[in-house]
Amino acid sequence: MKTWQKYAAEFFGTLVVVGIGTGTIIALGMSNLEADITTVALAFGFAWMAALYTFGRVSGGHFNPALTLAVFLDRRISATDMLGYWVAQFLGALGASAIFAWVLDRSAVATSYTYVAEPTVGGFSGFVAEAIFTMVLGAGFLVLSKSRAHTKYLGMGITLSALTFIGLRFTGASMNPARSFAPSIIGEDIPQFFSSTNQLWVFFVGPLLGAILGWVLYKFVVVGDTDLTDDFEEIRDSVS
């Protein structure tokens, strides 16, 4: 597999997941239907499955900077590839939001942002929630992506749906910095990292911390490796 193919796969895969997932939120908002957790949760899960079955063999099918970080920590991809994946993923998510801004308008895109449910959930508890959701997603992804079974992509999509079921009402169930960044910057004029309506930091720091925790959990529980000093050394070497 050529390198550009992997980046192209991550670009289009992220476009598909963010496009279908956030598009379903926009669609529900524009219909007279009630905002429905089931619809959105299944839309994100099925979209990821579709993108995984299309591009999974090419790039691994992360479509999410946090999952790419987890995969990098497990030394399955290089630091250079991680950066390339990140760029591709952010561009893919921006492409999805840009299509909706083009066909509809920017205010429609803004409705697909991941809003922290103030005051039920504050910024800090939203951050904790996003970290925990992404930890579960990351640990599951690290196990499943090692499988050779054709059904592994179903497992990944179901995991994302399950977490969206619980998370949607509290934090929008992002677990993905690219998924939150794109509607934030395209739906509003300036991304506001710390405002009470658009706490973008939650969706960067939360998922990235969750990815680290998910990898540690995977090493401890699944692999049974409790000594991470050698891993840290290898990660440091691969960065420098």
Next chain:
Amino acid sequence: MKAWQKYAAEALGTFMLVGIGTGAILAVQFADQPSLVAVSLAFGLALITALYTVGRVSGGHFNPAVSLGAFLDRRIGLLDMLWYWVSQVAGALVASLAFLWILDADAVASTYTQINRAVVDEAGGFIAETVFTMIFVMAILVLAKSQAHTKYLGMGLALSAVHFVGLVFTGASVNPARSFAPALVGNTWDGFWLFVLGPLAGAVLGWVLYRVIVLGDTDFSDDAEEIAGAVITGV
């Protein structure tokens, strides 16, 4: 597999897909429970059912756009594609005629893919149908090559996925036969062109992206020659 068997399989599969999918639209209307989830799952699960029934016979397209994608990738010949199209339209028509017989023309018309003009214009609807079909056809082209028994699940879930996002905007056709049958039987032709040209354009784009990203093939001159050859000789 005999040729007539394939065409019969395409007709039967399209009948199942369009019958169950558009039937679910009628069902949620009668139940007064409008639901994106019900209709999206109905289309996806109907496709899975049809694929597990006759997928091995014809390849399981049930959609002229998918047959175009398969033809562009030289998995079926030109004549086969044309006969697949005829079979698919016939199967979809039987489904719509069944609802005309049981219910009435207004009911059939309500299962047409109605573009939501409060939200998108025809150009936006065309773009939407093109993009949805591109995503769907790409997934189909990859999955159809798989030997796994679960590949049909992936195809159906991909169809459900594009329905989740597309139903509100354009009715998420991604299938000219699925739109043509209720249009003809229910006599409603609003924006019909975009449900033919959108999916066909999406199939071409989906095939191009499949070649480039999944296969890593950026040289289309040999492909274009083979396709032109198939069109000229008619096979």
